[in-house]
Amino acid sequence: MQRSIPDKRPLELFIYIFLFVLYSGLSSIYPFLPPLFAVLFTYFVKSLDEKNLLYIVAISFMLVIFEANAGYMLFTSIIYLYIVYKFILPKIMQSFNCQKCIRASYVVLAYFGYFLFLTLLSNIFLLEQPVIDYYIVYYIVIEFFIVSIL
Numbered sequence: 001m002q003r004s005i006p007d008k009r010p011l012e013l014f015i016y017i018f019l020f021v022l023y024s025g026l027s028s029i030y031p032f033l034p035p036l037f038a039v040l041f042t043y044f045v046k047s048l049d050e051k052n053l054l055y056i057v058a059i060s061f062m063l064v065i066f067e068a069n070a071g072y073m074l075f076t077s078i079i080y081l082y083i084v085y086k087f088i089l090p091k092i093m094q095s096f097n098c099q100k101c102i103r104a105s106y107v108v109l110a111y112f113g114y115f116l117f118l119t120l121l122s123n124i125f126l127l128e129q130p131v132i133d134y135y136i137v138y139y140i141v142i143e144f145f146i147v148s149i150l
Helices: 009-029 037-050 053-070 078-094 099-124 134-147
Strands: none
Touching: 009 053, 037 053, 037 078, 037 099, 037 134, 053 078, 078 099, 099 134
């Protein structure tokens, strides 16, 4: 059986990736634009729950772009988000019943947890410590509102 209408998901995903690359470039120039790391984390969790390989690869590509713009080590965000998804999120889902609380924990885990993970890696590999700036609190507030809308 053939489909009469072609599947538009890959084209839509390509447009999202293109827009994210443009936005990522703008957010590296203008620090008041959040890097959307918590939004990517939310979609990463959603695509892992749905077992959608196309979206997992696309979000992983977007995370690599985020790392490149921020100057972090390659693939650390993907490794961190998968560790959080596998070990920490099931405990959070058991503890909280409200979706807003779970989404708020996504945002806090995305930023502060990733900073702690980078600090741990820098201590293990004897690299320079990552620096946390005051924009992180602003990013957490903005992205909490964005993630609560999703």
